[in-house]
Amino acid sequence: MNKSRFPLLKRRWTKFKNLKRGYYSLLILVFLYFISLILPLFIGNSAIIVKYEGTYYFPIFKYFNASEFNQTSRIKKEFGKVLEGEANYRWLKQQFNEQGKGNFVLLPLYPFGPNENLLDEIEGNPPHSPSSTHILGTDDRGRDVFARLAYGFNISISFAMIVTFFTYLVGFIVGAFLGFYGGKIDFFGLRLIEIWSTLPLIYVLIIVSSIIKPNFLWLTLILIVFGWVGITYYIRGEVLREKAKDYVMAALAIGAPDFKVIFKHIMPNALVPVISFAPFAVVGYITALVSLDFLGFGLPPPTPSWGELMSQGIKNTDYWWLVTSPLAAQFSTLLLIVFIGEAVREAFDPKPYIRYK
Amino acid sequence: MMKLLEVKNLNVFFFVDSNKIGDKNIPSKRNNIKKLKNKIPVKAVEDVSFDINTGEILGIAGESGSGKSVISHSIINLIPSPPGKIMGGEILFKGVDILKLTSEEIKNIRGKEIGIIFQDPMVSLNPVLKIKSQINEAIMLDKNLTKTEIEYIAAEKLNEAGITDFETVLNSYPHQLSGGLRQRVMIAMALSRNPSLLIADEPTTALDVTIQKQILDLLINVKENRKCFSILLITHNLGIIKKICDRVLIMYGGKIQESAGVEELFGNSMHPYTIGLINCFPNPNIISSNRIMEIPGNVPDAIDYPKGCKFHPRCNKVMDLCKNTEPELLEIKINHFVRCHLYNKNSGTD
């Protein structure tokens, strides 16, 4: 007998898995996100392992000076001079190969970093168009576009998921409280929420950005503080609906205290319809972040972000890759999430479809 | 007496996916029509045959899952498809097989020749339209009538249904009327096109017992006052059947288990299920002990019917034969059919 602890969930999961488009999108997305968490292993300008004179170094964890490896510059003008600052591992690899002393450098698959200025290494003026070494070219500061896109992916999704989670958390607590107690609490609470929701997000962001330099933490905080309102209405509605059901009255009748009734009984049932909104909320927040970065009110430079790339591209449409690549990345990501969201919604839908002749 | 409706070997199956969760087959309905072959047929109605004569009230009695509502829906072809499908059989209405009609032709029968009222009038009536619009809509379907003619017919129908204050009722919305009034309106609407057959699917289940009496009396009245009019009454309440029906079919597990005239059935019930069912209704006229004779076990889920006789796990007269072979429906006495091995002289007794 294979009894799952959450049979309803299991049934929905089976149904979800049968919806191939959503299921595969989920697999792809989870895979990509997982890779993005260990991205420096694949894309980055820090070598994974360096063996120099018998010792192993791990530059992805630690900063090493170029002098540590006796690295010399490879720029034409300064050839042979001792390099200053951080070691350049691509050059180091070439240097070791030339020296042939048995030292080696293990570089990531795509050895360019998102914040790395490549002006010294490429001819011509930035932004550079796509080439065989830089698949998507560089941006106006000579940074590799592909690397920036890849790191931006992690930031976008993490941001959106964190904001979604906390807005749902706050929204749930408030919505459940209002829905369960009703009466004056509900009345005044709703009015306060309505007032709060009229504050325009953009203006607030502009004002806040002028006072404090926004970073990841501040942005998430602001969006949570203004975004929790949306889901509150739905949760309140669900709580009101569940509250009318017999099992809630039964729980009160057997002596359960109020908070137990809310969190133990009502919450699991009230959350279910709301879960199907979550993917679309994530979509919304990714777009929000891109828009904010585009306008310049988002994450501070030099954080790699899609919106910032797009704003560069808009300024001069000759550099088409600066617009199309982040656009394509955003489009594909959102498409995957939308597929997942649709599949979740269908898997959670209790009614089958019926047709009468 | 002419046969108004003849149902022959009706089979209605519902095709569902099964999800094995735990150790029980839980059917889950999905919209994936393409994978028909992966689905399990649930036999909601199997091999059902009966007739309704003109001027007769036939009752179909059974509990939930017995298939009685599916029969009424099949007659007017309202089986949701997918997942349901009428797999075979004939339904002859005035000699014409209505299962073979096109959707256009069915529209002439449904509502016009065969009227139907359901259990909950609140759900059957459109809550945002006044009664006036709804009943006029039905009347207008037949011929081109002037406004006054329509109003006259509407008032006449409501009157027939026992509503005297028709002005107020016509101008009300469904939620402003009581349950009894709503059901009367439903009856009026169902009769507005002068059908020959009225199907009443649990018409009084949602009503109070005093209102129920009024509605049942109304149905009897309507039948008396019209020529060539029959009623098919579907219910789980044997008391109602006894009160107004001429003949009755007892359904269990999608099949007819016993059928007879009402007096005969209540006086000489044969099938153990019928006997058990009758005993389940507490008889208030007897000063008895606190216990009622009960039928043990549960009404089976259509996806998990037992082998052999569908009632055998709950039967107090079960024999070995019953566990393997399903009995045939046989005429044991004149016009009294029973599906039970106890009465089948041909099947070997234990």
Place this chain on the structure above:
Amino acid sequence: MEPINTNNILIVKNLGVSYITRKNIFSLKGNKFSAVQDVSFSISKGETLGLVGESGCGKSTIAKGILKLFNKNLNEAEILGEILLNTGDKFVNLQKLKNSEMRKYRNLIQIIFQDPYSTLNPRFTIGKIIEEPLLYNTFYDKKKRIEKVKYIMDSIGISPDKINSYPYEFSGGQRQRISIGRALATELKIIIADEPLSSLDVSIQAQILNLLSDLQKEFNLSMLFISHDLSVVKQICNNIAVMYNGQIVEYGPSNEVYFHPKKEYTKLLISSIPGIEENK
């Protein structure tokens, strides 16, 4: 203070329940709709009182009023009168208690509802459902709780092996048994059954009715049985109270009320029952 018979478990005196609907929470005047007026009855140890009436007569409102189970919404419910519950050593007036104070006594008086499908939380196993009252009302440890749950499952006719099954695996009648089991978990003295049979199949109704009867004897319970079906009420109840429009119109032993009804409404109810046997 008039002497109260300690053989009584529940005494209701002049109970009135009104719903106050205000246009909005600021308007001081509201429309008072009186659902129950001046209802009095008493139930002694081991007795079953049947409350019969049609929809809207107020019988379910009485149950909710006794247990203070109204939804906290814009509409408030006002409860008047005395509701005296015998706690073993004294009588407590439930009407005067606030919700938080009431929790102490909830284990003595439990309720089962009409709809077996919504009365059990679909996310809990039935073991947890039956165990929950023990968590709030006793100090039993886990082992003793499980033991008690299994004992109850045995009494209600569900195999204790199914302690980890979920409600969806059971039929309507079985779910009703589980909800009865939940009510029995505490050391209760009186159970209120609010139309417990109305959503069940006919053959199952008889089972549940017999079960309630048996459990009453086994656990020495009193019962307030609310129904619209007079024949069922007569079967299981010692006394019957007939309700109409919020008031009790007739009250007496079952056989008295059924065979010698005094009020017109009672006579109407009796004659409306489509009986299997011919009515007199």
